[in-house]
Amino acid sequence: MESPILDKMLELSEIEILQQQLYRYADDFHFLNQLHTEQQGIMEQAIVYRGLIQRLELAIENGEFCLFFQPKVDVQKGIVFGAEALIRWKHPELGLMAPDSFLPQIAQHEFMLKLDAWVINEALAHMTNWLKCGLQLKVSINVTALSLQTEGFVEQLSRALQRYSKINPENFELEILETEALTDLTKAACLIKACQELGVSVALDDFGTGYCSLSYLRQLPVQAIKIDCSFVCDMLDNEEDRTLVQAVIGLAHSFRRLVIAEGVESIEHGVALMQLGCYQFQGYGIAKPMPASEWLAWLNAWKMPKQWRSSAISSDEKRALSYNG
Template identity: 45%
Template sequence: MNLRTGQLVGVEALIRWQHLTKGLLAPVAFLPIVEDHALAINIGEWVIDTALGQIEAWQVQGWHVPVSVNVGARQLQQANFVARLRTLLARHPDVNPADLTLEILETSALKDIPYASRVIEECHQMGVTFALDDFGTGYSSLTYLKRLRVASLKIDQSFVQNMLDDPDDLAMLKGIIGMASAFKCDVIAEGVETVAHGTLLMELGCDLVQGYCFARPMPAQDLPSWVVDWASEWGKNRP
């Protein structure tokens, strides 16, 4: 969400597994099991394909919303990643590649930074942008920021949630926002849960946020009606 305008500027695709006997499972229940297996690549490609299909479906309904998708280090570093992504995009010719953002976890183990940089550059030439997710939680923040062409930084929610009470987290937030500005990146705060968090983030110069203050994860088909309801409420209560 853009705090200053109240507009939805994008959504993040979150995978869930509707298990036959265990019900709806969160990613932590199954992704760690496959992250070092080739199946992780298949799942990653399925998610991208599904996200592109959803963008297409929303366009048919007459509205436009970009989607971001998490990409694992194993998937990004496969030799044919760019070719595979180009194939996925070709399946959805009505989707503007600029409406797809791929998020890399800042804690991801990118073993070959020069190769990852080339991959990101080739994707950028196709129109697909990248974001650095959970920024500030790993040891490669500055290296990744310097070497990888990313359009935005997503501040990890652990800093955001404690920013009102912990001066160290507040200082970290200010530093990340400053770095994003220096590297000409957008900055997005994750885990925004209260109006107080949003107000302070705006004062710090961070207008783009996501978190439970606005909505919890929902099925894609519920999003259009939620946007209408949100616009109505924000219009009543806007500053």
Template identity: 40%
Template sequence: MISLLKRSNSLEIRECLFAIIGIVLLGLSFSYFEAFEYLYNFSRSHENWELDEIIIILLMSPIFLVWLVIKRWTQSVREMNLRLKREHQLAQQSTHDALTGLPNRVLLEDRLNIAQSSTSRVDSQISLMVIDLDDFKLINDELGTSIGNRILCVLADRFRAVIKTQDTIARLSGDEFAAVLWDSSLEDSSLSIAQRLLDCCSEPILMDGFHINVTASIGITFYPLDPKNALAADQLIRQADQALYQAKITGKNCYSIYDTENARQLSELHSYRKRIELAVDRHELHLHYQPQINMTTGLLVGAEALVRWQHPERGLLGPNQFLHVVEDHSLSIKLGEWVIENALSQIHHWSKAGHQIKVSVNISALHIQQGNFVERLQSFLNQFPDVAANKLQLEITETGSLEDLNGVAATIGECLTLGVGFALDDFGTGYSSLTYLQSLPSQLIKIDRSFVRDMLDDPNDLRMVKGIISLARTFDLPVIAEGVESYAQQEKLLELGCELAQGFIYSKALSANDFESWLSTWNHTPRVQRLGKKKDNKGGASFTPLLSSPERLC
């Protein structure tokens, strides 16, 4: 009897287990095929009590309970995986560059801090390199940002191959990268890696049928330079940036190592630029105007606007005392726009007073290569609608670095369409005179004063002046000589075929008010006396300066 009971109990247990397993399997099947959703949705769309009753019974069954548990569990697992994935993506985005996948500035500074800390525990040294691609903006402008981005990815892969596993290569922004090298106790090792980075940049990149050549400049600093002087990560990056700037002005496609003396000079340069920018905002800058004369007729043909700085402590400063500081710097754009706007304002003032004077202004190579140059020029012309555009002439120095000649030629062409003139200044002093003359649609050539000053004594200078005048005649362009200071120079220039001149023989650069006074005097002076053609007692020609205190132009 007992054995029968035991056998009956075991059968019941086995049947219960099979029932439970069956319910679970059925629940899994229902879950897989989403049967309960279909039943529920079907019941909601059919108003039939019997059907709803059946659905309710099914929903209350153990199968539904199993299905519900499984569904809730799978949903929670799916949501957790999705949340973890999103958290990982956010963490990746916050510490890595989206385009190249390299660490970004945040992660770089974090790893730089760790590397700096390690040097205090172990007698070692780290190096930081800031890598900037040279003139990468031109690639983006000419080939498009899509190709530019692909080039950045190619270079990022090349950098990864050069940098060791324990080191870090990061993308700071745009076309700027940085590398942190651990255990750089041997300077030669770091410099070798820097050269390899330059080499891998300069290897041609074949993309969409184009062979693209890219170069880079690298600024390098080491830590610690002074064990007593701890630096934060951003300070170390600033040091590398200063070294990078030195590499840029050295000629690009090279590396430069940070040193304290260069840093001091760069700091002073930065401070001086800030002071000049402040001078613009405080209206401490003024334009002075030097007359330009036709030596044959004695008539005024125009004036050149020259910047002067009325410094509160140092007095009146000429352009050679501060303009070199802003050359090839973005501040030259702000200063150039200030000059154009103020020159147009003065032309407007003179025009109302009955003086129709053409004014020439100097612009930097960096300024004219800005993509919005013509648009900005048009906006300034619109401010003075009564000023004819041909009363403004732009002068670009021949020593300026024009990296995109075709682009500059197109910009000048648009300026000429507006009516604004264009002249090549300091012609003959650089290495690209013929290239500029052939490529740029200039309307006037200016002979630099360095040739005019000694042409009567130095045969080489005289040959240069003759050659420039002959070249201008070949291109059918007028030519004007700067720095004419004697009657003998004037006569020699006329003999060579140059009719236009400016210089101390006529007047130094004057403030706007003094220029008007000079103009009144000049217009009431007989032509022969204006040009100094007065006979002396011996029957020769002599010259009496119109100004009592000779002073060389800045």
């Protein structure tokens, strides 16, 4: 993601050069005053940006970050097979903050490397605790393109997996946002393969929202793609969104990728997705993200809706008839 504040900081030197030239050649005082005001605004934004980074550094030191987990279900098997780990900031004054309120502003800052490393270790620690209770889940985390493309990331991931050696790497998944820029797809593909050689899987998240969907799907050796929730949420009322969802599912099948739908808000969403050939879901219709402490109780209480069970059986029968025919 782009950071407008950071971009303006980088432009500051250019503005200073331009201002010097204008002082030398221009007589328009009002224009110069306007330029000076803009420069002051950029400086103020830079100070705010620097302050946010410092506050986030302090948040890591003080243990203010935590992970929430949102379930993923496989309706063909009738099971909860995994969860996505999502970061939250337990701000002492502002309360619990979702990542959208602070991450987009710092997406290209090197602090993200530290935060991604924290998420990896924290997720593996929770998986280890669940394993002690006899629970094995496939847990996915979001990793930024910045981290993935930073030298030493694969080694860092390897060390984390060694530190939590009781965890089967096959139960750990990295999700890469399609909307984030991967500057060198050939290099990114090699890095993804290196991560997969450690045993972890890689998924392409928010598929369909970027400008390079087909290029990414063709060149990146990801095992799964996640249909963006913005398409899934409106597919019941918007024929174009339904067509997009159907197209993504078709692409996933054609490229032999697993496909999971985000944004499953209701039983009707699930039924519609099964009719299109998608059987792995994530969304508020199943459960909202929850603290790790609430996970076991929720899991023991969850039951798959009857409509999903009957629709899954119906879909299996249709495939069997098609195959036999």
